[in-house]
Amino acid sequence: xxxxxxxxxxxxxxxxxxxxxxxxxxxxxxxxxxxxxxxxxxxxxxxxxxxxxxxxxxxxxxxxxxxxxxxxxxxxxxxxxxxxxxxxxxxxxxxxxxxxxxxxxxxxxxxxxxxxxxxxxxxxxxxxxxxxxxxxxxxxxxxxxxxxxx
Numbered sequence: 725x726x727x728x729x730x731x732x733x734x735x736x737x738x739x740x741x742x743x744x745x746x747x748x749x750x751x752x753x754x755x756x757x758x759x760x761x762x763x764x765x766x767x768x769x770x771x772x773x774x775x776x777x778x779x780x781x782x783x784x785x786x787x788x789x790x791x792x793x794x795x796x797x798x799x800x801x802x803x804x805x806x807x808x809x810x811x812x813x814x815x816x817x818x819x820x821x822x823x824x825x826x827x828x829x830x831x832x833x834x835x836x837x838x839x840x841x842x843x844x845x846x847x848x849x850x851x852x853x854x855x856x857x858x859x860x861x862x863x864x865x866x867x868x869x870x871x872x873x874x
Contacts, residue, residue: 748777750795751795752793753796755789758812768783768790775800780794781793790805798814817842
């Protein structure tokens, strides 16, 4: 009976491990929402508070920023915010110190909050193309078909 009881106990433990769901991580989702007045602010806050798993909703009317914290998925929060018929996009700004070249045309934004610029991929600053490579090879001494005028 001892061995059979131990085997039964272990099989129960293994079956209960399979049934457990993964716990969602608490996340913070920042959105840029076009809001004009306090009524817009209340409408956005009430809609986002109704999303399943939301713990808190912070609205900054001056920066047009909404921060949602809770056990939520960013796509669901974005979709709920779009249901308010407001212009909504993920928060596009990062602190100035985190960007390598903050004065690149894609990063600089007059509407950005103080000390912030748009988040730009690093590849936006690279201007070299394969065409440039083609021209350098054309006049290379190692190229047998190079220009003979030189």
